[in-house]
Amino acid sequence: MLKLWGRTNSVNVQKALWCLEELQVPYERVEAGGQFGVVNEPAYRALNPNGLVPTLEDDGFALWESNVIVRYLCAKHGAGSLWPEDLKARAEADKWMDWATTTVWPNLRPVFWGLVRTPEAERDVNAINAARKKTTEVLGILDAHLATRRYVAGPALTMGDIPLGCMVQRWMALPIRRPEQKNLGTWFERLCQRPGYQKYVNLPLS
Ligand SMILES: N[C@@H](CCC(=O)N[C@@H](CS)C(=O)NCC(=O)O)C(=O)O
Known part of the structure; x- marks a missing residue:
């Protein structure tokens, strides 16, 4: 059976779950x-030398990097659904997965860490505000993209929605001012109706 290593409040583990x-x-x-540790134990490091989560084990094959885990699972079990068979649709999904990691998360992470995982007295309010503004700006790109489609790579959910869906949940749950980004909001509401998203992603932040 597949084995997934990782705590459930990690954005990267949530993608896989x-x-x-x-x-x-x-x-x-x-x-x-x-708080669970494990990642510095030699047995875990043998699976994932980065000492990070998630790690997936599939019949003796160990895989790390959350987006790659999502791609692997979708290619193996979701061909024609989460893993589009059409090359261009698949590249579109891939594109938004990479964009989530390279462009959204580096801006959103300081807001999340600053407000959720940093004691109030230690917060750098200016840095949090600057990151909030930048996140609003980049999410404007996604908002515009979603004006003409239900999901990031077309009419149905694909792997392309997964990393962004996990990140945008944090954005929506943070106690901050957000300008109205209507298409983003509608897409988020659509994700919120999915049982797997409710079970592992749309939860109180910690
Ligand atoms: N690029 C990696 C990043 C993994 C990562 O940074 N994981 C964080 C949790 S989101 C982690 O392992 N932090 C240390 C810990 O939980 O002990 C991926 O996407 O899988």
């Missing part, structure tokens, strides 16, 4: 990372 729920593939999850 939501994906597994969408695919309805049996798996077991093992706590690792954060």
Whole structure:
């Protein structure tokens, strides 16, 4: 059976968990990372030398990097649904996965960490505000893209929605001012209706 290592409040672990729920593939999850430790144990480092979560094990094959785990699971279990068979649709999904990691998360992460995982007295309010503004700006690109489609790569959910969906949940749940980005909001509401998203992603921030 597939084994996923990682704590459930990690954005990167949530990508894999939501994906597994969408695919309805049996798996077991093992706590690792954060307060659970494990990631510095030699046995874990042998699977993932970065000492980070998530790590996926599939019949002796160990895989790390959350977007790659999502791609692997979708290619193996979701061809024609989460993993588009059409080359251009698949590239579109891939594009938004990479964009989430390279462009959204570096801006959103300081807002999330600053407001959720940093004691109030230690917060750098100016840095949080600057990152909030920049995140608003980049999410404007996604908002415009979603004006003409239900999901990032077309009419149905694909792997392209998964990393962004996990990140945007944080954005929506943070106690901050957000300008109205109507298409983004409608897409987020659509994700919120999915059982796997409710189970592992749309939860209180911690
Ligand atoms: N690029 C990696 C980043 C993984 C990563 O930074 N994971 C964080 C959690 S989101 C982590 O392991 N932090 C240390 C810990 O939880 O102990 C991926 O996408 O999988």
